Amino acid sequence: xxxxxxxxxxxxxxxxxxxxxxxxxxxxxxxxxxxxxxxxxxxxxxxxxxxxxxxxxxxxxxxxxxxxxxxxxxxxxxxxxxxxxxxxxxxxxxxxxxxxxxxxxxxxxxxxxxxxxxxxxxxxxxxxxxxxxxxxxxxxxxxxxxxxxxxxxxxxxxxxxxxxxxxxxxxxxxxxxxxxxxxxxxxxxxxxxxxxxxxxxxxxxxxxxxxxxxxxxxxxxxxxxxxxxxxxxxxxxxxxxxxxxxxxxxxxxxxxxxxxxxxxxxxxxxxxxxxxxxxxxxxxxxxxxxxxxxxxxxxxxxxxxxxxxxxxxxxxxxxxxxxxxxxxxxxxxxxxxxxxxxxxxxxxxxxxxxxxxxxxxxxxxxxxxxxxxxxxxxxxxxxxxxxxxxxxxxxxxxxxxxxxxxxxxxxxxxxxxxxxxxxxxxxxxxxxxxxxxxxxxxxxxxxxxxxxxxxxxxxxxxxxxxxxxxxxxxxxxxxxxxxxxxxxxxxxxxxxxxxxxxxxxxxxxxxxxxxxxxxxxxxxxxxxxxxxxxxxxxxxxxxxxxxxxxx
Amino acid sequence: xxxxxxxxxxxxxxxxxxxxxxxxxxxxxxxxxxxxxxxxxxxxxxxxxxxxxxxxxxxxxxxxxxxxxxxxxxxxxxxxxxxxxxxxxxxxxxxxxxxxxxxxxxxxxxxxxxxxxxxxxxxxxxxxxxxxxxxxxxxxxxxxxxxxxxxxxxxxxxxxxxxx
Numbered sequence: 001x002x003x004x005x006x007x008x009x010x011x012x013x014x015x016x017x018x019x020x021x022x023x024x025x026x027x028x029x030x031x032x033x034x035x036x037x038x039x040x041x042x043x044x045x046x047x048x049x050x051x052x053x054x055x056x057x058x059x060x061x062x063x064x065x066x067x068x069x070x071x072x073x074x075x076x077x078x079x080x081x082x083x084x085x086x087x088x089x090x091x092x093x094x095x096x097x098x099x100x101x102x103x104x105x106x107x108x109x110x111x112x113x114x115x116x117x118x119x120x121x122x123x124x125x126x127x128x129x130x131x132x133x134x135x136x137x138x139x140x141x142x143x144x145x146x147x148x149x150x151x152x153x154x155x156x157x158x159x160x161x162x163x164x165x166x167x168x169x170x171x172x173x174x175x176x177x178x179x180x181x182x183x184x185x186x187x188x189x190x191x192x193x194x195x196x197x198x199x200x201x202x203x204x205x206x207x208x209x210x211x212x213x214x215x216x217x218x219x220x221x222x223x224x225x226x227x228x229x230x231x232x233x234x235x236x237x238x239x240x241x242x243x244x245x246x247x248x249x250x251x252x253x254x255x256x257x258x259x260x261x262x263x264x265x266x267x268x269x270x271x272x273x274x275x276x277x278x279x280x281x282x283x284x285x286x287x288x289x290x291x292x293x294x295x296x297x298x299x300x301x302x303x304x305x306x307x308x309x310x311x312x313x314x315x316x317x318x319x320x321x322x323x324x325x326x327x328x329x330x331x332x333x334x335x336x337x338x339x340x341x342x343x344x345x346x347x348x349x350x351x352x353x354x355x356x357x358x359x360x361x362x363x364x365x366x367x368x369x370x371x372x373x374x375x376x377x378x379x380x381x382x383x384x385x386x387x388x389x390x391x392x393x394x395x396x397x398x399x400x401x402x403x404x405x406x407x408x409x410x411x412x413x414x415x416x417x418x419x420x421x422x423x424x425x426x427x428x429x430x431x432x433x434x435x436x437x438x439x440x441x442x443x444x445x446x447x448x449x450x451x452x453x454x455x456x457x458x459x460x461x462x463x464x465x466x467x468x469x470x471x472x473x474x475x476x477x478x479x480x481x482x483x484x485x486x487x488x489x490x491x492x493x494x495x496x497x498x499x500x501x502x503x504x505x506x507x508x509x510x511x512x513x514x515x516x517x518x519x520x521x522x523x524x525x526x527x528x529x530x531x532x533x534x535x536x537x538x539x540x541x542x543x544x545x546x547x548x549x550x551x
Numbered sequence: 552x553x554x555x556x557x558x559x560x561x562x563x564x565x566x567x568x569x570x571x572x573x574x575x576x577x578x579x580x581x582x583x584x585x586x587x588x589x590x591x592x593x594x595x596x597x598x599x600x601x602x603x604x605x606x607x608x609x610x611x612x613x614x615x616x617x618x619x620x621x622x623x624x625x626x627x628x629x630x631x632x633x634x635x636x637x638x639x640x641x642x643x644x645x646x647x648x649x650x651x652x653x654x655x656x657x658x659x660x661x662x663x664x665x666x667x668x669x670x671x672x673x674x675x676x677x678x679x680x681x682x683x684x685x686x687x688x689x690x691x692x693x694x695x696x697x698x699x700x701x702x703x704x705x706x707x708x709x710x711x712x713x714x715x
Contacts, residue, residue, distance in 0.1 A: 005711070007695045007707035007710065008695075008707075010695050011694075014693050014694060017692075018693070022662075038631065038632070038660075038662070039662060042662075121632060155666075155696070156698055157637065157666040157667075157669035157698070157700050158637045158670055159637075160634065161631070161633065161634025161666075162634060238635060238637070238638045273646060278699035288711075
């Protein structure tokens with residue numbers, strides 16, 4: 001993975017000291033909360049319902065075991081012993097005190113981590129495929145370009161006061177695991193007719209109150225032009241994006257209002273002027289960054305399907321876990337292990353400090369000391385020898401980290417909701433936990449198979465409800481929590497936004513509605529058909545009828 | 552309000568008449584784009600110093616052909632979060648090769664001086680008890696830059712390359 005050199009280290013250390021001075025001025029009363037707000041936001045510090053919240057970037061989801069241990073240390077020392085992994089592959093601490101934040105940031109800087117640009121109207125953490133570098137379907141490792149974008153976007157002097165926040169995602173594989181069509185800019189690597197790898201550039205995707213699937217404005221972009229093209233897009237957006245209404249300020253609104261063709265024209269006009277500037281990426285620089293992502297020292301192994309098959313046959317729980325949580329690896333004899341953070345005991349994405357420490361040890365023991373965070377709020381051990389799967393599973397199970405539900409009904413994305421968030425209208429976490437509780441019978445869960453349920457506690461859509469196969473949106477209706485449903489959303493290469501089923505349901509009926517939707521699917525599905533495919537085949541009517549009765 | 556230029560406090564010799572109904576005949580002045588367009592010929596004839604203020608929704612292309620007439624271009628920040636002038640500054644410096652004073656006016660905060668300086672501003676109208684100290688703090692806070700910009704500071708990518 002990428003390691004800081006003297007320049008990266010100096011920047012982060014200087015930034016901590018800068019923030020320490022600012023926090024001291026606030027604590028001494030020299031700055032009001034209003035004056036302090038833009039300063040803390042530039043360092044990832046929010047003020048929530050009950051306390052400050054500190055968001056720390058995990059660049060494109062990559063974590064070393066050492067970094068994970070430091071995250072545990074921060075959770076234990078400055079928070080209540082928990083951390084919360086987010087849909088942007090970051091981690092949040094929900095109970096941090098202002099006086100402790102400079103020390104926490106200094107501790108994190110020791111392991112090359114920080115909160116710079118994890119909030120504010122700037123370019124946020126660039127996200128990517130959690131299987132980067134190990135996926136069988138990958139053309140090139142997207143992390144190389146994520147790191148190049150990370151550096152270019154860090155403290156960018158021109159783009160730190162954009163109309164609104166700005167999120168970039170990169171995938172190097174045709175199967176999109178990074179939701180690139182739902183980002184301000186999505187980059188999808190593919191080959192042109194000459195066989196060269198480059199990027200399809202997608203802009204204006206996003207969720208929130210006005211969701212859009214992004215539009216392609218360039219079919220193929222040479223990697224050497226990546227930064228000049230991004231700079232052209234950002235400059236057009238900085239000038240032309242709306243600043244009169246924060247709900248209409250994202251780039252998706254601009255692209256929608258002027259149209260993709262006109263937006264492309266503006267970008268190309270700007271790009272013509274800067275494509276041969278100092279932003280052009282020399283091949284040596286791409287290779288220099290690429291060398292950080294060289295494959296680990298894999299052992300010469302064979303795919304041992306017989307051993308694994310006999311282990312699975314002997315242990316039903318292990319078998320279920322392998323089915324749901326283990327994915328194919330491009331190197332023979334290795335496997336990708338997903339660690340579910342969707343057990344019954346903790347809210348989706350939450351981890352205790354003890355679990356973090358233990359998982360760091362497992363990463364050292366089984367996966368070259370590295371971990372990834374994915375956008376569905378789970379973790380990944382990317383390089384596990386197949387022969388170690390059983391031993392790893394036993395250890396994960398002892399930590400309550402072996403829930404066999406990746407991609408299943410209880411692998412729910414949920415925002416923090418009204419339990420934590422000042423913007424929320426309704427709670428998300430209790431609904432997620434209630435669904436999880438209801439679907440504890442793994443035979444039933446596996447029969448339902450692949451389905452994503454995403455829950456947001458307000459229309460800002462942090463829980464990605466628009467792109468859940470089943471989306472749940474919490475709303476406030478005369479002081480009561482109600483939940484509206486959407487069906488048919490997806491964030492993959494065939495991204496789509498869900499359709500509203502109809503009126504919402506009160507909190508105590510929401511999980512019954514989930515069950516009604518899933519039972520309807522089970523009744524009408526064709527052999528081998530996923531929930532999403534069934535919905536796309538039959539549309540809303542049977543689900544509507546099941547939920548609301550015959551019309 | 553003081554005018555900070557290249558790290559020292561200087562006297563502002565230009566009267567901002569951009570909101571005035573009449574453009575005075577003599578004295579250094581800062582005019583609006585509308586005034587410039589209306590009185591261009593007369594303003595060119597004047598011998599006193601001349602500057603122009605661009606609102607954040609006025610792009611530099613509006614005056615790109617006339618840059619030789621301005622000793623000062625002031626870019627307005629109506630609120631600290633309105634970042635359009637950062638792009639305008641870069642275009643003026645990098646695309647239109649404007650060599651004169653580039654002044655940040657409006658809601659200019661200490662914490663922004665560094666970014667402003669990087670995109671080409673060399674003068675700042677700032678509310679401060681001690682603008683020189685503010686400048687020194689802002690200029691010393693961060694010493695690593697990842698991007699090429701108008702200030703010509705060498706980015707880390709280049710420094711790494713030079714080391715090898």
